[in-house]
């Protein structure tokens with residue numbers, strides 16, 4: 001009890017306490033809630049990440065990501081057609097490369113006919129109206145699962161940058177619209193921009209994985225592309241420490257100075273504060289990757305009946321809009337798009 005201010009003789013009414021302000025007035029009905037709703041999710045906000053495998057008519061479930069499959073290019077083309085029908089603006093492709101094709105330097109990134117480039121060509125031909133975003137990191141192609149060239153236990157920054165810049169040109173040649181480097185090497189954005197421009201790809205954009213954190217939430221993805229059994233050690237010498245936010249700001253500033261057209265935060269939900277800070281600081285197209293571990297957490301809880309999976313999905317996607325995102329990369333994209341379309 002506060003001994004300095006005596007209690008009023010009679011308890012104050014709620015109207016006296018709030019000075020007549022009542023937040024619930026606008027919440028009282030569906031129509032008024034819709035009227036004052038500040039943020040909305042639309043299909044235009046969605047980029048769909050998909051997993052590709054070699055072969056034909058192949059469809060493999062991913063145990064750690066229930067509801068997500070690896071697809072051979074022919075089957076993936078149909079899914080991409082369906083994504084376009086739903087109005088999803090773009091897809092992001094991730095290859096699960098045959099183990100026999102992986103090596104210490106990830107040299108297959110430089111094969112114009114590697115899995116990711118063949119997929120891009122097929123999608124561009126069959127579904128020219130959808131945007132194609134390709135990751136140019138080395139991890140699907142290295143025998144050790146790291147995003148860089150590894151020598152004597154060290155990730156070699158500059159050699160890696162030269163290789164991914166060359167790989168980016170091949171991806172652009174195959175028809176990629178946006179190059180999205182997820183490797184976090186220093187100088188990669190500027191090197192990719194130079195290489196693209198010299199090859200005549202001025203129109204190909206760069207979405208920088210500007211703030212990629214060394215996160216536990218990538219676990220299921222590593223199963224999806226088959227790097228979990230290969231990876232030794234961790235990625236802390238190139239991804240950002242989850243404890244740091246000023247560093248994420250400096251990293252983004254640098255990527256923008258080097259020529260990034262769009263920036264991404266990854267993972268998404270645990271890093272909404274970073275999204276808000278980037279949007280407020282740079283006013284650039286800002287995206288978030290709702291990564292595999294976020295997807296699987298929601299799916300696992302829903303499968304156990306612990307949460308309503310559909311509502312949790314939509315709430316999680318809306319949260320990205322509220323935090324300042326222009327768009328999101330969720331594995332939920334087609335499911336969310338169908339719900340938004342009332343299907």
Ligand code: PBG
Nearest residue numbers: 137139147182217218221291292
């Ligand atoms: C690596 C890469 C990762 C993801 C996409 N590309 C992280 C990693 O394996 O370290 C994660 C995506 C996800 O978890 O959904 N270049």
